[in-house]
Amino acid sequence: MFSMNMIPAMVASVELMLNRWKKMDSNEVEMNAEFRMLAAEVISRTAFGSNYLQGKEVFEMLKEMGTIAGRNYYNPRHLGLLGKIVKSNDDLKSDELQKRIHNVIIKTVKEREKTMGHEDADNTDFLGQLLLSKNNIINSQGYQLSTQDIIDECKTFYVSGDGTTSLLLSWAVLLLSIYTEWQERAREEVFQIFGKETQPHFEGLAKLKIIGMIIHETLRLYPPGIAIIRKNEREVKLGNLIVPANIILHVPVLALHHDYDIWGGDAHLFKPERFSQGVSNATKNNPSAYMPFGFGPRNCVGSNFATNTAKVTLAMMLQHYRFSPSPNYVHLPVHITMLVPKNGVQVMLHALK
Structure with a gap:
Protein backbone atom coordinates (compact mmCIF):
# COMPACT_ATOMS: atom_id res chain seq x y z
CA MET A 1 0.00 0.00 0.00
CA PHE A 2 2.89 2.41 0.74
CA SER A 3 6.14 3.05 -1.14
CA MET A 4 8.83 5.72 -0.93
CA ASN A 5 7.70 7.01 -4.35
CA MET A 6 4.58 8.39 -2.64
CA ILE A 7 6.50 10.88 -0.47
CA PRO A 8 6.74 13.68 -3.12
CA ALA A 9 2.96 13.51 -3.68
CA MET A 10 2.40 13.75 0.08
CA VAL A 11 4.73 16.75 0.34
CA ALA A 12 3.03 18.52 -2.60
CA SER A 13 -0.39 17.98 -1.04
CA VAL A 14 0.68 19.33 2.36
CA GLU A 15 2.21 22.37 0.64
CA LEU A 16 -1.16 23.13 -0.93
CA MET A 17 -2.77 22.99 2.52
CA LEU A 18 -0.13 25.24 4.10
CA ASN A 19 -0.48 27.78 1.27
CA ARG A 20 -4.25 27.77 1.78
CA TRP A 21 -3.76 28.59 5.46
CA LYS A 22 -1.69 31.68 4.58
CA LYS A 23 -4.73 33.18 2.87
CA MET A 24 -7.11 32.68 5.79
CA ASP A 25 -8.28 35.83 7.58
CA SER A 26 -8.42 34.13 10.98
CA ASN A 27 -5.76 31.98 12.64
CA GLU A 28 -8.43 29.52 13.81
CA VAL A 29 -8.53 26.42 11.61
CA GLU A 30 -10.93 23.47 11.77
CA MET A 31 -8.36 20.72 11.45
CA ASN A 32 -10.63 17.74 10.84
CA ALA A 33 -12.13 19.39 7.75
CA GLU A 34 -8.65 20.42 6.55
CA PHE A 35 -7.26 16.94 7.00
CA ARG A 36 -10.20 15.37 5.16
CA MET A 37 -9.32 17.58 2.18
CA LEU A 38 -5.64 16.71 2.60
CA ALA A 39 -6.39 12.96 2.69
CA ALA A 40 -8.43 13.30 -0.51
CA GLU A 41 -5.56 15.14 -2.19
CA VAL A 42 -2.84 12.73 -1.03
CA ILE A 43 -4.78 9.56 -1.84
CA SER A 44 -5.88 10.87 -5.22
CA ARG A 45 -2.33 11.84 -6.21
CA THR A 46 -0.72 8.64 -4.97
CA ALA A 47 -3.45 6.41 -6.39
CA PHE A 48 -4.18 8.06 -9.74
CA GLY A 49 -1.14 10.27 -10.40
CA SER A 50 -1.91 12.77 -13.16
CA ASN A 51 -5.57 11.64 -13.09
CA TYR A 52 -5.95 12.75 -9.47
CA LEU A 53 -8.98 14.95 -10.20
CA GLN A 54 -10.85 11.81 -11.23
CA GLY A 55 -9.53 10.24 -8.06
CA LYS A 56 -11.08 13.04 -6.04
CA GLU A 57 -14.41 12.30 -7.68
CA VAL A 58 -14.15 8.68 -6.51
CA PHE A 59 -13.15 9.89 -3.06
CA GLU A 60 -16.25 12.07 -2.69
CA MET A 61 -18.56 9.25 -3.76
CA LEU A 62 -16.96 6.79 -1.34
CA LYS A 63 -17.27 9.42 1.38
CA GLU A 64 -21.00 9.69 0.66
CA MET A 65 -21.32 5.89 0.80
CA GLY A 66 -19.55 5.93 4.17
CA THR A 67 -22.09 8.42 5.49
CA ILE A 68 -24.94 6.17 4.35
CA ALA A 69 -23.29 3.13 5.94
CA GLY A 70 -22.85 4.98 9.23
CA ARG A 71 -26.48 6.10 9.20
CA ASN A 72 -27.64 2.48 8.77
CA TYR A 73 -25.04 0.80 10.98
CA TYR A 74 -27.58 -0.19 13.64
CA ASN A 75 -30.62 -0.46 11.39
CA PRO A 76 -32.19 -3.91 12.02
CA ARG A 77 -34.10 -3.95 8.70
CA HIS A 78 -30.83 -4.66 6.86
CA LEU A 79 -30.42 -7.90 8.80
CA GLY A 80 -33.67 -9.53 7.75
CA LEU A 81 -35.35 -10.70 4.57
CA LEU A 82 -37.25 -7.41 4.18
CA GLY A 83 -34.01 -5.46 3.79
CA LYS A 84 -33.00 -7.72 0.89
CA ILE A 85 -36.33 -7.49 -0.96
CA VAL A 86 -37.49 -3.89 -0.40
CA LYS A 87 -34.74 -1.34 -0.93
CA SER A 88 -34.75 1.94 0.98
CA ASN A 89 -33.72 5.29 -0.51
CA ASP A 90 -30.30 4.79 1.06
CA ASP A 91 -30.00 1.37 -0.60
CA LEU A 92 -30.89 2.85 -3.99
CA LYS A 93 -28.45 5.72 -3.51
CA SER A 94 -25.67 3.28 -2.58
CA ASP A 95 -26.36 1.23 -5.71
CA GLU A 96 -26.17 4.38 -7.83
CA LEU A 97 -22.88 5.44 -6.20
CA GLN A 98 -21.41 1.97 -6.71
CA LYS A 99 -22.19 2.15 -10.41
CA ARG A 100 -20.73 5.65 -10.78
CA ILE A 101 -17.54 4.69 -8.93
CA HIS A 102 -17.16 1.65 -11.18
CA ASN A 103 -17.58 3.80 -14.30
CA VAL A 104 -15.07 6.46 -13.20
CA ILE A 105 -12.39 3.89 -12.35
CA ILE A 106 -12.98 1.96 -15.58
CA LYS A 107 -12.63 5.19 -17.57
CA THR A 108 -9.43 6.08 -15.71
CA VAL A 109 -7.98 2.59 -16.24
CA LYS A 110 -8.66 2.72 -20.00
CA GLU A 111 -7.09 6.18 -20.29
CA ARG A 112 -4.00 5.04 -18.42
CA GLU A 113 -3.62 1.86 -20.46
CA LYS A 114 -3.36 3.98 -23.61
CA THR A 115 -0.30 5.81 -22.22
CA MET A 116 1.43 2.95 -20.40
CA GLY A 117 3.94 2.30 -23.18
CA HIS A 118 4.99 5.93 -23.72
CA GLU A 119 8.59 6.77 -22.89
CA ASP A 120 7.61 9.66 -20.61
CA ALA A 121 4.85 7.69 -18.85
CA ASP A 122 5.05 7.79 -15.06
CA ASN A 123 3.68 4.53 -13.70
CA THR A 124 4.97 4.86 -10.14
CA ASP A 125 1.54 5.63 -8.66
CA PHE A 126 -0.75 2.96 -7.21
CA LEU A 127 -2.86 2.58 -10.37
CA GLY A 128 0.23 2.35 -12.58
CA GLN A 129 1.71 -0.40 -10.42
CA LEU A 130 -1.56 -2.35 -10.52
CA LEU A 131 -1.74 -2.12 -14.31
CA LEU A 132 1.88 -3.21 -14.66
CA SER A 133 0.95 -6.29 -12.62
CA LYS A 134 -2.27 -6.98 -14.49
CA ASN A 135 -0.73 -9.26 -17.11
CA ASN A 136 1.72 -10.95 -14.76
CA ILE A 137 1.21 -14.07 -12.68
CA ILE A 138 1.36 -12.76 -9.11
CA ASN A 139 1.27 -15.86 -6.93
CA SER A 140 2.12 -19.54 -6.86
CA GLN A 141 -1.43 -20.50 -7.88
CA GLY A 142 -1.04 -18.64 -11.17
CA TYR A 143 -3.49 -15.89 -10.26
CA GLN A 144 -3.65 -12.78 -12.44
CA LEU A 145 -5.25 -9.45 -11.61
CA SER A 146 -8.54 -8.76 -13.36
CA THR A 147 -10.06 -5.36 -14.11
CA GLN A 148 -12.50 -5.94 -11.23
CA ASP A 149 -9.54 -6.65 -8.93
CA ILE A 150 -8.06 -3.28 -9.88
CA ILE A 151 -11.35 -1.51 -9.19
CA ASP A 152 -11.63 -3.20 -5.80
CA GLU A 153 -8.00 -2.41 -4.93
CA CYS A 154 -8.54 1.27 -5.76
CA LYS A 155 -11.62 1.37 -3.51
CA THR A 156 -9.70 -0.31 -0.69
CA PHE A 157 -6.85 2.19 -1.07
CA TYR A 158 -9.26 5.10 -0.61
CA VAL A 159 -11.25 3.64 2.25
CA SER A 160 -8.16 2.41 4.12
CA GLY A 161 -6.29 5.68 3.81
CA ASP A 162 -9.03 8.27 4.26
CA GLY A 163 -10.45 7.85 7.74
CA THR A 164 -7.25 6.57 9.33
CA THR A 165 -5.16 9.45 7.95
CA SER A 166 -7.49 12.37 8.64
CA LEU A 167 -8.53 11.16 12.10
CA LEU A 168 -4.98 10.32 13.18
CA LEU A 169 -3.86 13.83 12.21
CA SER A 170 -6.87 15.52 13.80
CA TRP A 171 -6.37 13.89 17.20
CA ALA A 172 -2.56 14.24 17.05
CA VAL A 173 -2.72 17.99 16.38
CA LEU A 174 -5.30 18.43 19.15
CA LEU A 175 -3.08 16.59 21.63
CA LEU A 176 0.04 18.51 20.58
CA SER A 177 -1.85 21.80 20.93
CA ILE A 178 -2.65 20.84 24.55
CA TYR A 179 0.65 19.19 25.49
CA THR A 180 2.93 21.92 24.19
CA GLU A 181 6.07 20.37 25.70
CA TRP A 182 5.68 17.45 23.29
CA GLN A 183 4.97 19.85 20.45
CA GLU A 184 8.28 21.61 21.15
CA ARG A 185 10.19 18.33 21.42
CA ALA A 186 8.75 17.20 18.10
CA ARG A 187 9.61 20.53 16.45
CA GLU A 188 13.18 20.33 17.70
CA GLU A 189 13.48 16.83 16.23
CA VAL A 190 12.15 18.05 12.86
CA PHE A 191 14.63 20.94 12.82
CA GLN A 192 17.50 18.57 13.60
CA ILE A 193 16.60 16.18 10.77
CA PHE A 194 15.14 18.48 8.08
CA GLY A 195 16.04 22.00 9.19
CA LYS A 196 13.49 24.81 8.99
CA GLU A 197 12.89 24.70 5.24
CA THR A 198 13.95 21.33 3.80
CA GLN A 199 11.03 19.18 2.70
CA PRO A 200 10.63 15.78 4.36
CA HIS A 201 12.21 12.84 2.54
CA PHE A 202 11.99 9.08 2.95
CA GLU A 203 15.32 8.61 4.75
CA GLY A 204 14.51 11.33 7.27
CA LEU A 205 11.03 10.04 8.10
CA ALA A 206 12.49 6.85 9.59
CA LYS A 207 14.53 9.00 12.02
CA LEU A 208 11.49 10.82 13.47
CA LYS A 209 11.44 8.85 16.73
CA ILE A 210 9.59 11.41 18.85
CA ILE A 211 6.91 11.97 16.22
CA GLY A 212 6.63 8.19 15.91
CA MET A 213 6.00 7.96 19.67
CA ILE A 214 3.38 10.73 19.44
CA ILE A 215 1.60 8.93 16.59
CA HIS A 216 1.52 5.65 18.52
CA GLU A 217 0.13 7.31 21.65
CA THR A 218 -2.48 9.18 19.62
CA LEU A 219 -3.61 5.91 18.04
CA ARG A 220 -3.74 4.31 21.48
CA LEU A 221 -6.00 7.01 22.93
CA TYR A 222 -8.08 7.56 19.78
CA PRO A 223 -7.97 4.46 17.55
CA PRO A 224 -9.90 5.17 14.31
CA GLY A 225 -11.78 1.88 14.62
CA PRO A 292 -5.08 0.52 16.17
CA PHE A 293 -5.00 -1.04 12.69
CA GLY A 294 -6.00 -4.56 13.66
CA PHE A 295 -3.59 -7.41 14.23
CA GLY A 296 -1.95 -10.27 12.34
CA PRO A 297 -2.50 -11.07 8.64
CA ARG A 298 -5.73 -9.00 8.59
CA ASN A 299 -3.93 -5.85 9.72
CA CYS A 300 -5.21 -2.72 7.91
CA VAL A 301 -3.44 -2.34 4.55
CA GLY A 302 -3.50 1.46 4.96
CA SER A 303 -1.50 1.56 8.22
CA ASN A 304 1.91 2.46 6.74
CA PHE A 305 0.30 4.91 4.34
CA ALA A 306 -1.54 6.68 7.18
CA THR A 307 1.45 6.87 9.53
CA ASN A 308 3.84 8.15 6.86
CA THR A 309 1.32 10.75 5.66
CA ALA A 310 0.98 11.83 9.30
CA LYS A 311 4.76 12.10 9.70
CA VAL A 312 5.11 14.25 6.56
CA THR A 313 2.20 16.47 7.57
CA LEU A 314 3.24 16.98 11.19
CA ALA A 315 6.86 17.66 10.18
CA MET A 316 5.84 20.37 7.69
CA MET A 317 3.31 21.91 10.11
CA LEU A 318 5.92 22.05 12.88
CA GLN A 319 8.36 23.79 10.53
CA HIS A 320 5.90 26.65 10.00
CA TYR A 321 3.46 26.86 12.91
CA ARG A 322 2.89 26.59 16.62
CA PHE A 323 -0.64 25.60 17.55
CA SER A 324 -2.88 25.87 20.60
CA PRO A 325 -6.50 24.85 21.35
CA SER A 326 -9.20 27.25 20.20
CA PRO A 327 -11.61 28.53 22.88
CA ASN A 328 -14.36 27.36 20.52
CA TYR A 329 -13.30 23.71 20.70
CA VAL A 330 -15.76 21.33 22.39
CA HIS A 331 -14.43 17.82 23.02
CA LEU A 332 -16.95 15.22 21.85
CA PRO A 333 -15.57 12.03 20.26
CA VAL A 334 -18.37 9.88 18.83
CA HIS A 335 -18.49 6.52 17.07
CA ILE A 336 -19.79 6.88 13.49
CA THR A 337 -18.20 3.81 11.87
CA MET A 338 -14.96 5.40 13.17
CA LEU A 339 -14.07 7.47 16.25
CA VAL A 340 -14.63 11.03 15.00
CA PRO A 341 -14.72 14.50 16.61
CA LYS A 342 -18.41 15.39 16.32
CA ASN A 343 -17.76 19.12 16.65
CA GLY A 344 -14.55 19.16 14.62
CA VAL A 345 -11.11 20.11 15.95
CA GLN A 346 -10.64 23.89 16.13
CA VAL A 347 -7.01 24.92 16.66
CA MET A 348 -5.28 28.31 16.73
CA LEU A 349 -2.28 28.55 14.38
CA HIS A 350 0.65 30.86 15.15
CA ALA A 351 3.17 31.31 12.32
CA LEU A 352 6.82 30.84 13.31
CA LYS A 353 9.03 33.85 12.74
Whole structure:
Protein backbone atom coordinates (compact mmCIF):
# COMPACT_ATOMS: atom_id res chain seq x y z
CA MET A 1 0.00 0.00 0.00
CA PHE A 2 2.89 2.41 0.74
CA SER A 3 6.14 3.05 -1.14
CA MET A 4 8.83 5.72 -0.93
CA ASN A 5 7.70 7.01 -4.35
CA MET A 6 4.58 8.39 -2.64
CA ILE A 7 6.50 10.88 -0.47
CA PRO A 8 6.74 13.68 -3.12
CA ALA A 9 2.96 13.51 -3.68
CA MET A 10 2.40 13.75 0.08
CA VAL A 11 4.73 16.75 0.34
CA ALA A 12 3.03 18.52 -2.60
CA SER A 13 -0.39 17.98 -1.04
CA VAL A 14 0.68 19.33 2.36
CA GLU A 15 2.21 22.37 0.64
CA LEU A 16 -1.16 23.13 -0.93
CA MET A 17 -2.77 22.99 2.52
CA LEU A 18 -0.13 25.24 4.10
CA ASN A 19 -0.48 27.78 1.27
CA ARG A 20 -4.25 27.77 1.78
CA TRP A 21 -3.76 28.59 5.46
CA LYS A 22 -1.69 31.68 4.58
CA LYS A 23 -4.73 33.18 2.87
CA MET A 24 -7.11 32.68 5.79
CA ASP A 25 -8.28 35.83 7.58
CA SER A 26 -8.42 34.13 10.98
CA ASN A 27 -5.76 31.98 12.64
CA GLU A 28 -8.43 29.52 13.81
CA VAL A 29 -8.53 26.42 11.61
CA GLU A 30 -10.93 23.47 11.77
CA MET A 31 -8.36 20.72 11.45
CA ASN A 32 -10.63 17.74 10.84
CA ALA A 33 -12.13 19.39 7.75
CA GLU A 34 -8.65 20.42 6.55
CA PHE A 35 -7.26 16.94 7.00
CA ARG A 36 -10.20 15.37 5.16
CA MET A 37 -9.32 17.58 2.18
CA LEU A 38 -5.64 16.71 2.60
CA ALA A 39 -6.39 12.96 2.69
CA ALA A 40 -8.43 13.30 -0.51
CA GLU A 41 -5.56 15.14 -2.19
CA VAL A 42 -2.84 12.73 -1.03
CA ILE A 43 -4.78 9.56 -1.84
CA SER A 44 -5.88 10.87 -5.22
CA ARG A 45 -2.33 11.84 -6.21
CA THR A 46 -0.72 8.64 -4.97
CA ALA A 47 -3.45 6.41 -6.39
CA PHE A 48 -4.18 8.06 -9.74
CA GLY A 49 -1.14 10.27 -10.40
CA SER A 50 -1.91 12.77 -13.16
CA ASN A 51 -5.57 11.64 -13.09
CA TYR A 52 -5.95 12.75 -9.47
CA LEU A 53 -8.98 14.95 -10.20
CA GLN A 54 -10.85 11.81 -11.23
CA GLY A 55 -9.53 10.24 -8.06
CA LYS A 56 -11.08 13.04 -6.04
CA GLU A 57 -14.41 12.30 -7.68
CA VAL A 58 -14.15 8.68 -6.51
CA PHE A 59 -13.15 9.89 -3.06
CA GLU A 60 -16.25 12.07 -2.69
CA MET A 61 -18.56 9.25 -3.76
CA LEU A 62 -16.96 6.79 -1.34
CA LYS A 63 -17.27 9.42 1.38
CA GLU A 64 -21.00 9.69 0.66
CA MET A 65 -21.32 5.89 0.80
CA GLY A 66 -19.55 5.93 4.17
CA THR A 67 -22.09 8.42 5.49
CA ILE A 68 -24.94 6.17 4.35
CA ALA A 69 -23.29 3.13 5.94
CA GLY A 70 -22.85 4.98 9.23
CA ARG A 71 -26.48 6.10 9.20
CA ASN A 72 -27.64 2.48 8.77
CA TYR A 73 -25.04 0.80 10.98
CA TYR A 74 -27.58 -0.19 13.64
CA ASN A 75 -30.62 -0.46 11.39
CA PRO A 76 -32.19 -3.91 12.02
CA ARG A 77 -34.10 -3.95 8.70
CA HIS A 78 -30.83 -4.66 6.86
CA LEU A 79 -30.42 -7.90 8.80
CA GLY A 80 -33.67 -9.53 7.75
CA LEU A 81 -35.35 -10.70 4.57
CA LEU A 82 -37.25 -7.41 4.18
CA GLY A 83 -34.01 -5.46 3.79
CA LYS A 84 -33.00 -7.72 0.89
CA ILE A 85 -36.33 -7.49 -0.96
CA VAL A 86 -37.49 -3.89 -0.40
CA LYS A 87 -34.74 -1.34 -0.93
CA SER A 88 -34.75 1.94 0.98
CA ASN A 89 -33.72 5.29 -0.51
CA ASP A 90 -30.30 4.79 1.06
CA ASP A 91 -30.00 1.37 -0.60
CA LEU A 92 -30.89 2.85 -3.99
CA LYS A 93 -28.45 5.72 -3.51
CA SER A 94 -25.67 3.28 -2.58
CA ASP A 95 -26.36 1.23 -5.71
CA GLU A 96 -26.17 4.38 -7.83
CA LEU A 97 -22.88 5.44 -6.20
CA GLN A 98 -21.41 1.97 -6.71
CA LYS A 99 -22.19 2.15 -10.41
CA ARG A 100 -20.73 5.65 -10.78
CA ILE A 101 -17.54 4.69 -8.93
CA HIS A 102 -17.16 1.65 -11.18
CA ASN A 103 -17.58 3.80 -14.30
CA VAL A 104 -15.07 6.46 -13.20
CA ILE A 105 -12.39 3.89 -12.35
CA ILE A 106 -12.98 1.96 -15.58
CA LYS A 107 -12.63 5.19 -17.57
CA THR A 108 -9.43 6.08 -15.71
CA VAL A 109 -7.98 2.59 -16.24
CA LYS A 110 -8.66 2.72 -20.00
CA GLU A 111 -7.09 6.18 -20.29
CA ARG A 112 -4.00 5.04 -18.42
CA GLU A 113 -3.62 1.86 -20.46
CA LYS A 114 -3.36 3.98 -23.61
CA THR A 115 -0.30 5.81 -22.22
CA MET A 116 1.43 2.95 -20.40
CA GLY A 117 3.94 2.30 -23.18
CA HIS A 118 4.99 5.93 -23.72
CA GLU A 119 8.59 6.77 -22.89
CA ASP A 120 7.61 9.66 -20.61
CA ALA A 121 4.85 7.69 -18.85
CA ASP A 122 5.05 7.79 -15.06
CA ASN A 123 3.68 4.53 -13.70
CA THR A 124 4.97 4.86 -10.14
CA ASP A 125 1.54 5.63 -8.66
CA PHE A 126 -0.75 2.96 -7.21
CA LEU A 127 -2.86 2.58 -10.37
CA GLY A 128 0.23 2.35 -12.58
CA GLN A 129 1.71 -0.40 -10.42
CA LEU A 130 -1.56 -2.35 -10.52
CA LEU A 131 -1.74 -2.12 -14.31
CA LEU A 132 1.88 -3.21 -14.66
CA SER A 133 0.95 -6.29 -12.62
CA LYS A 134 -2.27 -6.98 -14.49
CA ASN A 135 -0.73 -9.26 -17.11
CA ASN A 136 1.72 -10.95 -14.76
CA ILE A 137 1.21 -14.07 -12.68
CA ILE A 138 1.36 -12.76 -9.11
CA ASN A 139 1.27 -15.86 -6.93
CA SER A 140 2.12 -19.54 -6.86
CA GLN A 141 -1.43 -20.50 -7.88
CA GLY A 142 -1.04 -18.64 -11.17
CA TYR A 143 -3.49 -15.89 -10.26
CA GLN A 144 -3.65 -12.78 -12.44
CA LEU A 145 -5.25 -9.45 -11.61
CA SER A 146 -8.54 -8.76 -13.36
CA THR A 147 -10.06 -5.36 -14.11
CA GLN A 148 -12.50 -5.94 -11.23
CA ASP A 149 -9.54 -6.65 -8.93
CA ILE A 150 -8.06 -3.28 -9.88
CA ILE A 151 -11.35 -1.51 -9.19
CA ASP A 152 -11.63 -3.20 -5.80
CA GLU A 153 -8.00 -2.41 -4.93
CA CYS A 154 -8.54 1.27 -5.76
CA LYS A 155 -11.62 1.37 -3.51
CA THR A 156 -9.70 -0.31 -0.69
CA PHE A 157 -6.85 2.19 -1.07
CA TYR A 158 -9.26 5.10 -0.61
CA VAL A 159 -11.25 3.64 2.25
CA SER A 160 -8.16 2.41 4.12
CA GLY A 161 -6.29 5.68 3.81
CA ASP A 162 -9.03 8.27 4.26
CA GLY A 163 -10.45 7.85 7.74
CA THR A 164 -7.25 6.57 9.33
CA THR A 165 -5.16 9.45 7.95
CA SER A 166 -7.49 12.37 8.64
CA LEU A 167 -8.53 11.16 12.10
CA LEU A 168 -4.98 10.32 13.18
CA LEU A 169 -3.86 13.83 12.21
CA SER A 170 -6.87 15.52 13.80
CA TRP A 171 -6.37 13.89 17.20
CA ALA A 172 -2.56 14.24 17.05
CA VAL A 173 -2.72 17.99 16.38
CA LEU A 174 -5.30 18.43 19.15
CA LEU A 175 -3.08 16.59 21.63
CA LEU A 176 0.04 18.51 20.58
CA SER A 177 -1.85 21.80 20.93
CA ILE A 178 -2.65 20.84 24.55
CA TYR A 179 0.65 19.19 25.49
CA THR A 180 2.93 21.92 24.19
CA GLU A 181 6.07 20.37 25.70
CA TRP A 182 5.68 17.45 23.29
CA GLN A 183 4.97 19.85 20.45
CA GLU A 184 8.28 21.61 21.15
CA ARG A 185 10.19 18.33 21.42
CA ALA A 186 8.75 17.20 18.10
CA ARG A 187 9.61 20.53 16.45
CA GLU A 188 13.18 20.33 17.70
CA GLU A 189 13.48 16.83 16.23
CA VAL A 190 12.15 18.05 12.86
CA PHE A 191 14.63 20.94 12.82
CA GLN A 192 17.50 18.57 13.60
CA ILE A 193 16.60 16.18 10.77
CA PHE A 194 15.14 18.48 8.08
CA GLY A 195 16.04 22.00 9.19
CA LYS A 196 13.49 24.81 8.99
CA GLU A 197 12.89 24.70 5.24
CA THR A 198 13.95 21.33 3.80
CA GLN A 199 11.03 19.18 2.70
CA PRO A 200 10.63 15.78 4.36
CA HIS A 201 12.21 12.84 2.54
CA PHE A 202 11.99 9.08 2.95
CA GLU A 203 15.32 8.61 4.75
CA GLY A 204 14.51 11.33 7.27
CA LEU A 205 11.03 10.04 8.10
CA ALA A 206 12.49 6.85 9.59
CA LYS A 207 14.53 9.00 12.02
CA LEU A 208 11.49 10.82 13.47
CA LYS A 209 11.44 8.85 16.73
CA ILE A 210 9.59 11.41 18.85
CA ILE A 211 6.91 11.97 16.22
CA GLY A 212 6.63 8.19 15.91
CA MET A 213 6.00 7.96 19.67
CA ILE A 214 3.38 10.73 19.44
CA ILE A 215 1.60 8.93 16.59
CA HIS A 216 1.52 5.65 18.52
CA GLU A 217 0.13 7.31 21.65
CA THR A 218 -2.48 9.18 19.62
CA LEU A 219 -3.61 5.91 18.04
CA ARG A 220 -3.74 4.31 21.48
CA LEU A 221 -6.00 7.01 22.93
CA TYR A 222 -8.08 7.56 19.78
CA PRO A 223 -7.97 4.46 17.55
CA PRO A 224 -9.90 5.17 14.31
CA GLY A 225 -11.78 1.88 14.62
CA ILE A 226 -12.95 1.26 18.19
CA ALA A 227 -13.49 -2.46 17.63
CA ILE A 228 -12.47 -5.34 15.37
CA ILE A 229 -15.11 -7.83 14.26
CA ARG A 230 -14.07 -11.28 13.04
CA LYS A 231 -15.76 -14.64 12.35
CA ASN A 232 -13.86 -17.79 13.30
CA GLU A 233 -13.98 -20.56 10.72
CA ARG A 234 -13.55 -23.47 13.10
CA GLU A 235 -13.79 -24.31 16.78
CA VAL A 236 -10.91 -22.92 18.81
CA LYS A 237 -9.83 -22.98 22.44
CA LEU A 238 -8.91 -19.67 24.08
CA GLY A 239 -7.53 -20.44 27.52
CA ASN A 240 -10.35 -22.30 29.27
CA LEU A 241 -12.95 -21.05 26.80
CA ILE A 242 -14.17 -23.14 23.85
CA VAL A 243 -15.36 -20.92 20.97
CA PRO A 244 -17.57 -22.81 18.48
CA ALA A 245 -17.15 -22.39 14.73
CA ASN A 246 -18.93 -19.53 12.92
CA ILE A 247 -19.08 -17.28 15.99
CA ILE A 248 -18.83 -13.51 15.45
CA LEU A 249 -16.04 -12.18 17.69
CA HIS A 250 -16.05 -8.55 18.79
CA VAL A 251 -12.61 -7.30 19.97
CA PRO A 252 -13.06 -3.98 21.87
CA VAL A 253 -9.94 -2.08 20.75
CA LEU A 254 -10.84 1.16 22.58
CA ALA A 255 -11.33 -0.72 25.86
CA LEU A 256 -8.03 -2.58 25.47
CA HIS A 257 -6.17 0.67 24.72
CA HIS A 258 -7.45 2.22 27.97
CA ASP A 259 -7.17 -0.81 30.24
CA TYR A 260 -5.32 -0.01 33.49
CA ASP A 261 -4.12 -3.60 33.90
CA ILE A 262 -2.39 -3.42 30.50
CA TRP A 263 -1.11 0.17 30.44
CA GLY A 264 -0.95 1.15 34.11
CA GLY A 265 -2.86 3.62 36.24
CA ASP A 266 -2.10 6.51 33.86
CA ALA A 267 -3.70 4.76 30.85
CA HIS A 268 -6.05 7.72 30.33
CA LEU A 269 -3.17 10.20 29.99
CA PHE A 270 -1.23 11.28 26.89
CA LYS A 271 2.26 9.92 27.51
CA PRO A 272 4.18 9.22 24.28
CA GLU A 273 7.18 8.04 26.29
CA ARG A 274 5.35 4.72 26.70
CA PHE A 275 6.58 3.90 23.19
CA SER A 276 10.20 5.05 23.66
CA GLN A 277 11.35 1.40 23.55
CA GLY A 278 8.98 0.39 20.75
CA VAL A 279 5.48 -1.06 20.65
CA SER A 280 6.46 -4.45 22.08
CA ASN A 281 7.73 -2.86 25.31
CA ALA A 282 4.97 -0.28 25.75
CA THR A 283 2.53 -2.44 27.72
CA LYS A 284 2.97 -4.05 31.11
CA ASN A 285 2.24 -7.60 29.98
CA ASN A 286 0.52 -7.85 26.59
CA PRO A 287 2.05 -6.20 23.49
CA SER A 288 -0.72 -7.54 21.26
CA ALA A 289 -3.22 -5.34 23.16
CA TYR A 290 -2.12 -2.40 20.99
CA MET A 291 -4.02 -2.81 17.72
CA PRO A 292 -5.08 0.52 16.17
CA PHE A 293 -5.00 -1.04 12.69
CA GLY A 294 -6.00 -4.56 13.66
CA PHE A 295 -3.59 -7.41 14.23
CA GLY A 296 -1.95 -10.27 12.34
CA PRO A 297 -2.50 -11.07 8.64
CA ARG A 298 -5.73 -9.00 8.59
CA ASN A 299 -3.93 -5.85 9.72
CA CYS A 300 -5.21 -2.72 7.91
CA VAL A 301 -3.44 -2.34 4.55
CA GLY A 302 -3.50 1.46 4.96
CA SER A 303 -1.50 1.56 8.22
CA ASN A 304 1.91 2.46 6.74
CA PHE A 305 0.30 4.91 4.34
CA ALA A 306 -1.54 6.68 7.18
CA THR A 307 1.45 6.87 9.53
CA ASN A 308 3.84 8.15 6.86
CA THR A 309 1.32 10.75 5.66
CA ALA A 310 0.98 11.83 9.30
CA LYS A 311 4.76 12.10 9.70
CA VAL A 312 5.11 14.25 6.56
CA THR A 313 2.20 16.47 7.57
CA LEU A 314 3.24 16.98 11.19
CA ALA A 315 6.86 17.66 10.18
CA MET A 316 5.84 20.37 7.69
CA MET A 317 3.31 21.91 10.11
CA LEU A 318 5.92 22.05 12.88
CA GLN A 319 8.36 23.79 10.53
CA HIS A 320 5.90 26.65 10.00
CA TYR A 321 3.46 26.86 12.91
CA ARG A 322 2.89 26.59 16.62
CA PHE A 323 -0.64 25.60 17.55
CA SER A 324 -2.88 25.87 20.60
CA PRO A 325 -6.50 24.85 21.35
CA SER A 326 -9.20 27.25 20.20
CA PRO A 327 -11.61 28.53 22.88
CA ASN A 328 -14.36 27.36 20.52
CA TYR A 329 -13.30 23.71 20.70
CA VAL A 330 -15.76 21.33 22.39
CA HIS A 331 -14.43 17.82 23.02
CA LEU A 332 -16.95 15.22 21.85
CA PRO A 333 -15.57 12.03 20.26
CA VAL A 334 -18.37 9.88 18.83
CA HIS A 335 -18.49 6.52 17.07
CA ILE A 336 -19.79 6.88 13.49
CA THR A 337 -18.20 3.81 11.87
CA MET A 338 -14.96 5.40 13.17
CA LEU A 339 -14.07 7.47 16.25
CA VAL A 340 -14.63 11.03 15.00
CA PRO A 341 -14.72 14.50 16.61
CA LYS A 342 -18.41 15.39 16.32
CA ASN A 343 -17.76 19.12 16.65
CA GLY A 344 -14.55 19.16 14.62
CA VAL A 345 -11.11 20.11 15.95
CA GLN A 346 -10.64 23.89 16.13
CA VAL A 347 -7.01 24.92 16.66
CA MET A 348 -5.28 28.31 16.73
CA LEU A 349 -2.28 28.55 14.38
CA HIS A 350 0.65 30.86 15.15
CA ALA A 351 3.17 31.31 12.32
CA LEU A 352 6.82 30.84 13.31
CA LYS A 353 9.03 33.85 12.74
